[in-house]
Amino acid sequence: MTAMSTRAKLGVVAASAVLLTAGAAGYAATAARPDRSTPRAAGGEQAVTLAPGPRLLAITDRHVSSVTATDPAGPRAVSGLECLRVYAAAGTGVCLAPQTAWSYQVVVLDAALRPTRKLAVPGLPNRARVSASGRMVSWTTFVGGDSYVGSGFSTRTGILDTTTGATVTSLEEFAVRRDGRAYRNPDVNYWGVTFTADDNVFYATMSTAGKRYLVRGDLAARSVETVRENVECPSLSPDGTRIAFKEALDAHPAKGWRLSVLDLATMRVTATAETTSVDDQAAWLDGRTLAYTLRQSDGHPDVWTVRADGSGAPSLLMPGAESPSPLS
Template identity: 70%
Template sequence: MTWNARAYATAGTGVCLQPDSAWSYRLVVLDRQLRPTRSFAIPGLPNRARVSASGRMIAWTTFVGGDSYSTSGFSTRTGILDTHTGTQTMSLEDFTITRDGKPYRNADVNFWGVTFTTDDNTFYATMATAGRRHLVRGDLTTKTAQTITDNVECPSLSPDGTRIAFKQAIDGDPQRGWRLSTMDLDTLAVTHLAETRNVDDQAAWLDDHTVAYTLRAADGEPAIWTVPADGTGAPTLLLNGAESPAPLD
């Protein structure tokens, strides 16, 4: 039996990152009946996976080793697949970056946690460099990315496209853990959600009002929880023994 290190699905398209051998992993694209339609090897250890709302675009992030420039303790590779054209972008690090309004290039740039808009071209992601973690807006056609604000990790765009859910490092320090939050993309106003436990996950919107995420018990057993996206209410257990929530249609 093959187990999946990370999975996601929507609009009849699924993606799973699974072991290819004892030391390598493979990305597998699935159709609505969970039949494989495409697969290829990916470097590193699986970390994140996403499918756009239309089912066309797939993004993945892995942890990789061997980057001597890394000062954050880890390096990532984030890629994007267009399932319609077959175009593979194996690393976002080749994109032209604008940071704080100025052109920027640094060997230590890492991206992770992609989320797509409905045009299947624009995306949001986390970019880390020089000790700071930025929310970036990217464009696949122009292969560009520009920073929007700081201390945003693993964004997830709401169905109506107005907000992101994300994990925010407490006092800007990931060593202190993360607080599940949402941000209005017009005003950049942040709302801390009622979940106060450490959420180290890329949350998924079940609808415009509810986000789902994975928490692990002390024994490592995962469970999916939900919480209102406006900061009210309280966390609710949705499903024990599960992870990688996705809003299937």
């Protein structure tokens, strides 16, 4: 599901070439591989909390972990909680966890990583999000196929209101307006929810008839409407004015994706300085900076960061980690 890539570290510069594979597209570099050794906190397993603070949450070796925001490559606290995807906000977390060897579940967590609700879900864990207030939780799984490349995949995206318990098991239940007109098609798929501040309106990706759209959804009205084509895995900025997303090159996912930012007022798109194909739902560390996962050719993940305005250059943030989430 995630593009394979390698990158030089510590200023080593090397040429990169586009490499198309059967499952995804990415860049293969000839440079040295970054050091992905995980610096563990002294004393073995450390307490990980989801309480707001200057820390970053991530997954290390399939377990929920955290680091200080001031030293993200430094000593890491690693919990005993196993997750394939994790995200947290305002003291609430969501973990897409293995239930058995062949099944998975959505686990809602309190600030101390204690489960408060569990929900079995079909398919392979793919995306997870929590609204800024901590009230709303969303998830996406692959229920057919294992990649966004091509037309043979199918996803299931749900939303849970942790206050009322109201659950949307699939956004496919919602009414659709495409280009201002009512629309129905059995091939509709959704993935990558991101919530606005009111916990009712959300954005997501909708795929249908060979195209991918950014949609704006209304939970109360149980409806979505298209906003723009070729926007995948949206992530709303803290101020609600921009969306970070992966933009398929030439609108063809088989060619890879460019991490970009959409201004919702002007619909202007700014490509970030990250030219490696990013198959992830980026997280906003603050109003200026994005974090995202890239996988090396051997499958090991690293978390990288880049400026949202297109300036600067990508930099390694957390070696040997994935699924980043700011806790501040």
